[in-house]
Structure formats: C-alpha cells, structure tokens
Amino acid sequence: MEIIKVEHLTKIYGSDTNKALKLLNQGQDNNTIKKKTRQVVGVRDVSFHIEPGESFVIMGLSGSGKSTLLRCLNGLISATAGKIFIEGQELTGMPAHSLEKLRRQKMSMVFQRFALLPHRTVLGNVDYGLEIQGLARAERRQKSLQAIAMVGLKGWEDSYPAGLSGGMQQRVGIARALATDPDILLLDEPFSALDPLIRQEMQDELLDIQKRLQKTIVFITHDLDEALKIGDRIALMKDGAIVQMGQPEDILLSPATEYVARFVENVNYSKALTAASVMVRARNVVHPKDGPMTALHIMERFGMSSLFVTDRGGKLLGYVNADDASRIAGQGIRQLDTIIKKDGPAALPDTPLCELLEVLAHTKVPVAVVDEDDSLKGVLVRGSVIAGLAGERREISEQ
C-alpha cells in the first residue's frame, strides 16, 4: 500500500481563497487568478502517491511550488483543498496534537540551509528529535551516536555547528533526521547550498544510506542531474502543477511538454541513461555447434569483425573473432568451442552509461549487456551510444 497519497492538493496563499479556488477549478491560469483575486497559487491540483521505500523527487525551478508541496506533506503549510494521507491517516484537517505526534514518529525533514541550532553541539542537534519524543537520556545518546556514525561524523559530537563546513553541517542535518528512525524523510533541496564536489559526495552517501535503510524519501531539487541520480520517480513541477511524472528515463526520453523538453535539454545523458536504454538487439549470434564457416559468413555479410556466441537458451558464452574463425576453418575444425573468448567487456542492463564510456572508448569488440544469469540482453555499439547521448531515440541497427 502507498505510504503517502496526495489527492487533488491545492494551496492558495491569501486571506480569501474561495474565489481563487473557484477560478482555479474553472481552469484559469495563476496570473489571471492573481490579477482577479490577489491570491497567489502555490500548488494547483496535484495528485500522486508514493510507495514505501521509494525515492520520489519533486523537481522544478524556484517558484514552481515544490517547497510548498513538500511542506504540505508534513502540515507545515496547510492545504487549501484536496487531501493528503500518510500511511492511510488523513493529514488534512488533523487536530494539532495528532499532527505533532505524526511528525514526531513518522517523518523528519532536512533543510536547504541546514537549520542547525547554534547553541547546541552536534550531539545536541542530532538529539533534538529524540528529545521531543521524550526518550530517556541514555537511549537518546546511544541513538544519536549511531546516527552520527552513520553519516561519518564520529568524533565531532562535541563540536558546535559554526565550526563545521557546509557539507558537515548537512551531515548533521541528515543524522538528525535519521536519529528518530522515521519512515519518511522529507528533504528540501538538501545539497543545493553545497559546492558541486561535496554535493556529489553527499548524493552518493545518501544513496548509500538509502540502500541500507530503505526509507521513503521525498526529495526536492532544481537540479535535473541530481533528480535523475536520486529519484526512482520524478515529478516535474511548473506553476504549482505537476507537468510530468515518471521514471527518470521516461522524462528524458519522452518529455511530455515543451517545458519538460527544455528542462531536459542540457542534462548530462550519460548519468541518466543506462546500458539497457541505449543497447541494441543482438540479432546476429552464433551457437558453439555452428561451424567457423557460418560465423565467417555472418561477419562478412554484416561487416563485423567479431560475433557473440550463446547457447540455445540465450546464455552468453563469449565471442569469436574473424581471424580465429578463418584459421580453424583452414585447419578443417568444424566447431567453435576452441576459439571462444571470454574476456569481452560486459555490462548489466542498469549500469549507468557514464561508467561505460571509458570501456567503449577502448574496446575493439562490442560490449555485451547481460543480466545476472549471463543471458544476453543486447549489445552496446558506438553508434547507439552516441545517439543515446545526443538524446535521440531512433532505432539503430547493429552496424
């Protein structure tokens, strides 16, 4: 069952939202509504749900309503219309004390500018949520130290935030959010105040922590590269509405609107694309029983210098090259077994393209894409990879 469910959520800022809501429901755009009613639309008619353990990224430029949407999820901002359910409990219209309880136990938040308390040490900051939960001192200490160790800040417990670098401060912020062991983490542009190298390091670490803890993550960012790296699913927002929602590749490969397309234009495709998304079908393979003459014939016909060899079930055995094939053909050997090479490059379908570029640059034979059972799924050839990087999705045949 979904852990977060949002149904037709709308947030309008202002003192008299009724008229604005009416106009919004009639389909008037935000500017018109602002002109007519002086009310500002923050989020308009947004619906989605998030599964437990999912990393859900909300992306958009500043003013797109992404931060407002995040703050609706824990009730920091109350919705004008629509409903939000957290683990089946309706959050909208919940009495204050139940909302406090929900925040204490189910969710925690990480902030763009870290939001550390300057009068408390690292330990004291990480402790905050546990203190609010009312745990005993010894238990708090143990849990806080655990969280501090998890973000790699062991030994810094007694430092004050002002003495730490930005990256370390945000580690404290993350440790604080993890210490209470909530089901849901809300991250509001957590890395955008950090410089690029530290940002990447923190992204990697978040992914690492996520692999271990399997929290439900709602992550806000304006950086598409970051969204593609973190998100299992991405929702792209503009003017308070979600313009496209889907897996990173859906957004990249088939942008739903002009706006998304422009957003996607400058992305570094090598990070977003996986081997599976740019591979081509391996149409021409040989089996060990096929003789060298068959192999040579196929190679000659399609202008290739090597061929993959699979068994009847499609399991990759290796490859043969033209030189070896013609040599054993000359010796009158009728099977390929002796010349199958197993040292060819291979990749899993979900290997990011950026990790394969180096391999592709140096290999003489195509890169095989195989799944965990060694079953051949496809082939990476330079042409298909370049087309993928160029953002094209044309079907490319094997050479």
Place this chain on the structure above:
Amino acid sequence: MNSSLMDNIPRIPLAEWTDRSIDYLQAEWGESTQAFANGMEELIKGLQGFLISLPPELLIIVFILLAWWLVSKKVALFTLLGLMFIYNIGLWKVSMETLALVIGAVALCILIGIPLGILAAKNKSAHRIIAPILDFMQTLPAFVYLLPAIPFFGLGVVPAVLTTIVFAMPPVIRLTDLGLKQVPEELEELGKSFGSTFWQMLLKIELPLARANILAGINQCIMLSLSMVVVAAMIGAKGLGGVVWTAIQQLKMGMGFEAGVAIVILAIILDRITQNLGVKQGGRRR
C-alpha cells in the same frame, strides 16, 4: 487672543477625568495597594539590610570575580578601584541601598517583562495592545506618575521601585519580542517538523536563540533603573539618589558630584558585567 473655529468645540476635561479616576481608584483600591506596598517594602528593605550587613570586602571580591570571569582582567581592576573609591568617600551604605533598589526593580522587570515580551511576539492582538503602552511608559515624564503613586503606595522604596519599573521595563519587553521574532524561519520549521509542542519550541529553540537580545534588554533595563535613582529619591527612595537630592537642596556641589560619580561607577560595573553575559556565552558558538 485670536479666536479659532476650534473654540466652538467644548474643552475635553482630561485633567478632571484623571483626578476623578485617581480618587476613585484610591478609594476602592487604596487599602489593597497599601497592603501590597507594605509586603514589597519588607522585601526591598530586607535586601538592602542584607547587602549592608555583608562585609564590604566580601562583596567587592564577589564583584571582582564576576567581572574577571565574565569580562576581563581590566574590568576586574576597574571594579576593585571603583568600589574601593566608593567605600573611601563614605558612600558604601547608600550605594548598597541603591543597588538593592536596582536589583529589586530589575528582578521584577524580568519577571513581568519576559512573559509579556513572549506574549507580544506570539500574539498579534497582544502586540497591538502592548506596543503603544510601552511608548506611553517610556515617554510619559516620570514626575507625572511619580506623584500619583504616593497616595497608593505611600512614600519610600515601593513607589520608587514601581516608577523605576514603569521606566525601565519596556526594553526587556521590546527586546524579548524582537529576539523571538528574529528566530530564523527555517529553525521554526525545524522545531515544528519534528513535532515540537508550543513549550518545547519556546524553551528549546526560540528562547535560546533570542538570548542575546533578551540579555541586551536586561542590560538596558539595569542602566535605565540606575538613571531613575535620583528621580526616585524625590519620593523617599534614599540611597545615592537621596544624597544627590539633599546636595541639590543644600547647594552642596561637591557632595552632589561625589554621589554622581558613585552612580556612574556602579553603572559602568553593572553594564560591563551584564553586557558580556550574552557575548561571552554566545562566543562559545563561534
């Protein structure tokens, strides 16, 4: 005299109204305010008696240690010389009377002012009511409320403390209010997003962050209290102000100057010590 169109408007009898209200209040509440005054007088007199009963050396050492610990060696040295000078010119006892008065007034300002400041920061309507009253308290000339205080609280230290409070409390309220309002929005969100209750927010986030401002308010309050001692002496508060007052009446310039210098010395010592209360502790953060 030139006549004006406005002469047609009958005069508003504000003075008569005020007189009548004071008469009424005195008739209705006079006894209870007198009882309150008696209780409070006991407290202030007790504090004065306590400070005077202590050996001057002991008090001087306590002040030096405070100055040394909270501020610096320099201020500790000034404290030593300043207090010894006050003792030397024979104003120790009256200085202690004044100190007790200031401590009493400041304690009440803190006790009343900080909660009012919190209220003003948290509640818009409360702020709308409190803000103009503070303006009134700070700008209304002290003499105007000094005299009406006498029928309610008699002569002596009590009306002196109360009028001092009227004059010295506003900065405590204002700066508490300001300090709480300056808590960064993200930290407010932090508190709320972890499910803090109103009191947890206040005690764990807002008040600690407003600390420097609140201490600045208290420092201001102490300074304003000291500046009121001469005025308060008019209604029998005695102390250093009393000496100044006597000197003025008897045209003894030298005596007045001595007492004035003693007030300044006390003010500087109290200012330096309380000013650094905020900075020193805050400095630990950086």
